[in-house]
Amino acid sequence: GESVGLHLPTLSVQEGDNSIINCAYSNSASDYFIWYKQESGKGPQFIIDIRSNMDKRQGQRVTVLLNKTVKHLSLQIAATQPGDSAVYFCAEGHRSSNTGKLIFGQGTTLQVKP
Amino acid sequence: SQTIHQWPATLVQPVGSPLSLECTVEGTSNPNLYWYRQAAGRGLQLLFYSVGIGQISSEVPQNLSASRPQDRQFILSSKKLLLSDSGFYLCAWRESGSGANVLTFGAGSRLTVL
Numbered sequence: 001g002e003s004v005g006l007h008l009p010t011l012s013v014q015e016g017d018n019s020i021i022n023c024a025y026s027n028s029a030s031d032y033f034i035w036y037k038q039e040s041g042k043g044p045q046f047i048i049d050i051r052s053n054m055d056k057r058q059g060q061r062v063t064v065l066l067n068k069t070v071k072h073l074s075l076q077i078a079a080t081q082p083g084d085s086a087v088y089f090c091a092e093g094h095r096s097s098n099t100g101k102l103i104f105g106q107g108t109t110l111q112v113k114p
Numbered sequence: 115s116q117t118i119h120q121w122p123a124t125l126v127q128p129v130g131s132p133l134s135l136e137c138t139v140e141g142t143s144n145p146n147l148y149w150y151r152q153a154a155g156r157g158l159q160l161l162f163y164s165v166g167i168g169q170i171s172s173e174v175p176q177n178l179s180a181s182r183p184q185d186r187q188f189i190l191s192s193k194k195l196l197l198s199d200s201g202f203y204l205c206a207w208r209e210s211g212s213g214a215n216v217l218t219f220g221a222g223s224r225l226t227v228l
Contacts, residue, residue: 034215034216041224043206043221044158089157093215100148107156
């Protein structure tokens with residue numbers, strides 16, 4: 001079936017380094033993608049989103065890149081901080097859908113070493 | 115501003131007992147509502163969604179049911195819990211209609227079935 005998946009289950013980086021979290025999706029009809037951050041024991045929090053008519057979108061210290069040719073999504077975090085330690089999920093959806101359903105990947109754990 | 119509440123936050127139940135998890139949203143009208151389940155170390159699986167009062171769509175066959183008795187209230191239930199029902203249950207909402215599908219999640223309810 002169709003799914004959203006992540007390449008690496010755990011990513012360990014040094015504080016101050018840049019982090020790159022990858023995601024592969026298989027539904028070519030998806031036109032909207034979101035990254036969420038989930039801290040231990042809490043609900044996921046929205047980080048950044050991107051529509052399929054864009055290749056790149058930047059936020060505060062975060063950048064999302066979308067490569068529709070290979071169905072790949074990435075989240076780049078600049079100058080990673082200890083507070084960035086969490087599980088990161090990508091999700092895909094359809095902007096024209098009235099249901100608003102999102103399909104989530106399995107998640108990548110980001111560990112920031114001091 | 116809109117807020118979403120889930121309760122109880124944690125729950126330990128014996129196998130075969132009933133379940134009721136509640137979710138309410140404040141500060142909005144006619145939201146789309148969602149129940150997701152997250153098994154330990156896994157991604158989020160969509161269980162149910164609702165686009166209006168009394169309208170429930172089930173995504174996966176299971177031992178659970180959902181109801182929406184009021185516009186901003188979403189309830190997840192079971193008549194007899196199974197061990198496999200253990201997990202972290204997340205309620206989410208978004209504005210109704212099509213468009214960008216950012217879901218806002220509650221803090222979650224952790225269910226342990228013994």
